[in-house]
Amino acid sequence: MNPKTFLETAHPETLAIRTGQLPTDEQSHSEPIFCTSSFIFKSAEEAAGRFSGEIPGNIYARFTNPTVRVFEERLASLEQGEACVATASGMAAILTTALAFLQAGDELVASKSLFGTTLVLFEKYLKKFGVIVHLVAQNDQSAWKKAVNQRTKLLFIETPSNPLNEIADIAFLSDLAHSVSAKLVVDNCFCTPVLQQPLLLGADLVIHSATKYLDGQGRSIGGAIVGSQSLIKEAHQVIRTCGPSMSPFNAWIALKGLETLPLRMIKHSENAQALAEWLECQPSIKKVFYAGLTSHPQYALAQKQQVNGSGILSFEVEGGRSAAWSIVNNVNMISITANLGDTKSTITHPATTTHGRLSAEDKQAAGITEGLLRISVGLEHIEDMKRDLTIAFQQAFKG
Ligand SMILES: *Cc1c(COP(=O)(O)O)cnc(C)c1O
Numbered sequence: 001m002n003p004k005t006f007l008e009t010a011h012p013e014t015l016a017i018r019t020g021q022l023p024t025d026e027q028s029h030s031e032p033i034f035c036t037s038s039f040i041f042k043s044a045e046e047a048a049g050r051f052s053g054e055i056p057g058n059i060y061a062r063f064t065n066p067t068v069r070v071f072e073e074r075l076a077s078l079e080q081g082e083a084c085v086a087t088a089s090g091m092a093a094i095l096t097t098a099l100a101f102l103q104a105g106d107e108l109v110a111s112k113s114l115f116g117t118t119l120v121l122f123e124k125y126l127k128k129f130g131v132i133v134h135l136v137a138q139n140d141q142s143a144w145k146k147a148v149n150q151r152t153k154l155l156f157i158e159t160p161s162n163p164l165n166e167i168a169d170i171a172f173l174s175d176l177a178h179s180v181s182a183k184l185v186v187d188n189c190f191c192t193p194v195l196q197q198p199l200l201l202g203a204d205l206v207i208h209s210a211t212k213y214l215d216g217q218g219r220s221i222g223g224a225i226v227g228s229q230s231l232i233k234e235a236h237q238v239i240r241t242c243g244p245s246m247s248p249f250n251a252w253i254a255l256k257g258l259e260t261l262p263l264r265m266i267k268h269s270e271n272a273q274a275l276a277e278w279l280e281c282q283p284s285i286k287k288v289f290y291a292g293l294t295s296h297p298q299y300a301l302a303q304k305q306q307v308n309g310s311g312i313l314s315f316e317v318e319g320g321r322s323a324a325w326s327i328v329n330n331v332n333m334i335s336i337t338a339n340l341g342d343t344k345s346t347i348t349h350p351a352t353t354t355h356g357r358l359s360a361e362d363k364q365a366a367g368i369t370e371g372l373l374r375i376s377v378g379l380e381h382i383e384d385m386k387r388d389l390t391i392a393f394q395q396a397f398k399g
Contacts, residue, residue, distance in 0.1 A: 012078055012194065017259045020073035022066055033252045034066045063240035067248040071255040075214070076226050078193040078258065079206050083232035085239055086224045086251055090189065090209025092244035093223035094118055095125075097154075097185055097205060099242060100234040104130025106153040111168060112366065113138040113161035115187070116354055122156075138166045139298070144176055152180050158187040159196075160302070162340075163314040163350050163374035164367050165291045167298040170305055174202030183231075189213070189341070194265040196306040205231060210250075212341030213311075215257040216264050220250040264343070264379065268311030271385070272377040276313045278386055284323070284397045286316040286371065312340055314350070314374040319396070321370040324349050326396035328373070333380065333388045340376035345385055348374050 007018055022031050039058035041047035049055030058064040068086050076084035087093040098121070102108060110122055112135045122133045132151070136143040138161055148155070155177045159168040170186060177184040183204035188196060192213045198206050208214060210222030223246070225235050239245055246254075269292070276290035288295070291302035292309025302309065317323050327347075328336055334345045338353055348354060355368045363369075377385070 007077075013262045015077040016074065016261050019077040020070035020255070022070055031067065031070050031252065031255060033248050034061075035248055036065075037061050039064070061248065062243055062245050063236065065245075065248050065251070067255070068246050068251040071210075071246070071251040071258070072224065074255055074258050075193070075208065075224050078261070079188070079199055079226040080193075080197055081199050081206065081226035081232075082229045084224055084226040085232050085236045086210075086222065086246035086254075087239065088223065088244045088246055088250075089221045090115075090187075090207065090211055090223040091117055091121065093207045093209070093225050094121060094187070096235050096238045096242070096244060097207065097225055098122075098126055098131070099238045100231075101183060102126065102131050102153055105132070105151065107132045107134065107149065107151045108154045108156060109134045109136060109144065109147045109152055109182075110156040111138040111158065111161070112136065113164070113166055114156070114158050115162060115189075116357060118156075118158075118187070120357075138168050141169070141172060144173065148176055148180055148182065150180055152177075152182045154183055154185055156185045156187070158189065160190050160291050160306075160310065160312070162190065162312065163289070163348075163354070163372065165289045165296065165309070165313065167291055167302050167305070169301055170196075170198050170201040170203055174204070177204070178202070190310050190312055191306050192261060192265055192310075194262050195269065195308060195310055199226065201305060204228070210246075210254040210257075211339075213257075213265065213268070214254050214261065216261065216341060216343060217257065218339055218342040218344065220253045222246050222250045222254050265310070266308075267379055268377060269308040271379065271382050272311045272313050273309055274382050275375070275377055275385055276309070276315075279313075279315050279389075282393065284318045284393065286318055288315045289313060311377045312374065313377065314372055316369055317371045317373065317396070319371060321349075321351070323396045324351075324371050324373050327389070327392045330392035330395040331388050332391065333384060334375070340374075342376065343379045345378035345380055346376045350374055 072084040134147040157168040174184040185205045186198035186203045187207040205227040208224040290313040
């Protein structure tokens with residue numbers, strides 16, 4: 001049996017480590033980094049054949065690089081997609097998707113609860129090129145139905161949402177998209193393919209910020225798009241022409257990150273679940289937002305489409321901004337940074353950082369209150385996280 005055939009029926013833990021392994025003449029065991037901008041041809045005939053596509057092989061690293069290809073193949077196998085194209089960042093993946101599948105006059109329907117920069121891309125830049133953008137509430141199915149029409153080309157969601165863990169029904173939205181021949185795009189950054197595989201639920205394209213859990217250790221920026229052979233070919237043409245390519249070094253970091261992704265996602269979720277349950281029992285905590293809690297209004301849907309709650313939770317404290325800031329300022333270990341999906345736990349105050357650009361009204365509508373804090377739960381020992389927060393709570397709520 002050849003090794004590729006063997007892997008066809010392998011488990012995700014195995015695919016994360018073995019897919020796309022690159023045999024080289026040097027017989028290196030770890031995947032080599034091909035730090036080269038171009039590739040040589042043996043003859044004029046071969047050069048012509050590579051450029052015309054008749055002879056497969058590398059040409060130029062803006063659109064062909066073996067290290068980048070390992071990352072792409074590995075991520076595609078985990079998402080159970082036919083193909084993948086890597087991009088310079090998560091934002092580059094979203095921009096590439098827009099350039100490939102939208103033109104002036106087309107309509108895009110997106111959730112209001114998207115990553116802030118994604119909303120700016122849609123509302124400031126896509127609108128500038130004549131794309132009509134409709135934003136609807138993540139969970140309002142009738143609003144989605146009303147917003148979709150024959151000119152709709154893409155539906156775009158992120159589930160669970162940041163920071164409130166709202167769940168979008170992927171199967172429902174993919175049926176809705178297909179009813180008007182549109183495509184459903186799912187940003188799968190929070191769950192990763194280990195916990196949720198949107199393509200199997202009917203989505204057409206999956207977006208990743210490799211910067212988050214895929215790397216998982218906060219070392220580099222990257223992104224990817226996964227989907228069918230024909231859709232990814234379109235996206236790859238955009239990368240080739242417009243240039244938001246992933247560097248081989250960043251691809252290497254991300255592909256090594258993928259090797260431990262299954263283990264990490266299980267542990268991130270286990271820690272987040274324990275921390276969420278503990279937070280629910282602490283005084284001065286008004287509410288905990290985490291899809292793994294039975295108190296979550298969409299707990300049943302979350303159980304249906306994702307394996308567990310993933311590693312991001314948020315909670316609202318009594319005392320508004322001053323109490324929330326006091327907690328942030330009194331943690332000893334948890335990092336104050338807007339990044340997420342890192343082995344290191346991080347804490348942010350969304351109302352004045354990630355969601356600071358929203359108007360007071362929009363914050364209110366989105367549930368981003370002044371007392372809300374988000375934690376990306378890392379892989380430190382759970383008792384140390386609780387201890388860190390207990391000390392910070394004592395400072396914030398003393399007297
Ligand atoms: C961070 C993030 C992005 C953007 O990714 P970058 O790699 O920072 O460009 C997109 N979507 C979600 C959900 C994110 O968290």
